[in-house]
Amino acid sequence: MSSTYGIIGGGIAGASIAYHLSQRTDDSVVVFERQSPASETTYKSVAQYGFYGDETQYRMKRYGMKLYNRFFRESRVNPRYTSMGILTAATEADNADRMEEAVRTDGDTYFGKMGMGFDRDLVEYIDGDAIKEKLLLPPVDEEPIEGALFRPKVGYMDRPQELAYEFLERAKDNGVDVRANTAVEEITTDGGRATGLVTEGGEEVELDEVICAAGPWNIELAESVGIELPVKHTIAPILVLRPDDQSDYTLPAINHFESPYTFHRRSEDEFLIGYNPGDVYEDATEYDPRAMGETVPEDIRDRGIDLLQRLVPDLIDAKVVEEWVGIRSITPDKNPVVGWTDLEGFSIAAFHTSGIQLAPAVGKMIAQQVLDDDPTDYYDDLSITRFEGYTDHRS
Known part of the structure; x- marks a missing residue:
């Protein structure tokens, strides 16, 4: 039986998640972006890329650099790196x-x-x-x-928004539906599970998984379903x-x-x-x-x-x-908060800066969790459960 995956946010994080999901499944993947893709937080980024941070970030950045090398070799749009x-x-x-x-x-x-x-x-x-x-x-x-x-x-990436477009163009080739100028008004739930969302225009969309990658809007959206993010x-x-x-x-x-x-x-x-x-x-x-x-x-x-x-x-x-x-x-420990929450069917991708650098690995982690039910090797360091008082639906 086919599933539908909804991603809130069309910046670098949402774009990477859409790409990684589309590489793994033929099921429906929809990106909901309140304005045009990558026009807000990603566009305003300093967009540096460098190897510093803890061991988890080193591993994440190595994956990202390998992926970006492949993207830049056969670019669809016009990203540049200096x-x-x-x-x-x-x-x-x-x-x-x-x-x-x-x-x-x-x-x-x-x-x-x-x-x-x-x-x-x-x-x-x-x-x-x-x-x-x-x-x-x-x-x-x-x-x-x-x-x-x-x-x-x-x-640094000369045009950080173009990097998001690199992900999105490949995702669209794989059938991902990118809906620009479509703000999310509400996340719907039923019996402890996320069931979909309602757009600002009043459209009700049923979803099997809701993935929130909305940058500074993450806090507000998570609060609307009872989750106070450590962000x-x-x-x-x-x-x-x-x-x-x-x-x-x-x-x-x-x-x-x-x-x-x-x-x-x-x-x-x-x-x-x-x-x-x-x-x-x-x-x-x-x-x-x-x-x-x-x-x-x-x-x-x-x-x-x-x-x-x-x-x-x-x-x-x-x-x-x-x-x-x-x-x-x-975040309190400078690492992103990624993956499952205690609301089944609702995942989060919230960064401590460094979105350009860590988005590739975040996309890969989210895809593995929602498609394979695999917590991944990053789970202990990136899961919301690492903070006192937090659980997810698997713990």
Whole structure:
């Protein structure tokens, strides 16, 4: 007997889930996206890809990199990847010492375990005085930098929304129905089981499985069926700057250790300032995605521009040409919450940032759970049951 699988959200997570399901089954798979696919959280992503995190994330990223290599070799749309490395720069001497010690001892609570994964030999500490002796960084002023970590295996997706389209085009080839401009108003249940959904237009859709991959809307949708996710929100402001004079030099991404700012070159004539307050789960909150504006708060804007110009003086005259404010989902342990919940027939895919990097493995895990009833090797680290007080319908 055939089944119908409904996915709420057409960003990178929902697109990956749709693709992985369509690779495994001829049953009906439907994606419900409130606007156009990948036009919100995915579009607003910094879209970095790098090998850092815990052992679970390393395994997930390895699967993702292998899949992306295949996608890019035979692309359907126009995704692009720029490999640049990332320089985590400390402007205070004590923090530079901490970096050096972290490399020597294979990591600490901030940097994670540097001695694991397959880039262990490539994480390098560089003293501030030696940066221009080891890296070609003509536009960077090394004077404020006391020390830095350099990871070469980091890059970014130039067009993160195109990456979601890569999944969706393949999914549609396999028969997936992608319904744009179709917001979900309600998830229907009966006797402890999800049975379908109701769209904003009033259409009632019966489903055998409901998979919620709705980014910042996950919290609200899960609450509507009695599930309080261990997920909160922070804002994710982005500024795009265009300098008067273009630089011919490629720079690594620069992550400032003492602040929430990251900088990287988005194109030949644009630089991007990202803001991530980091490990702040206890202080985080919940935002209404419908009410989020597009203007970066003035204090975040000014501090970011000042810091960028301090580290890269060539950008002193750069002008802000675009800005937006996304919503970043975060979890207590920095890993996503993926898979079954205690409502049978209702699964979740909620990230702690890193959606671009982890979405391929999340799609694979969801497909295995709903099609094979297989918890997968990721279950202990990604299941909602890892948090106190939570169960799923199998536990």
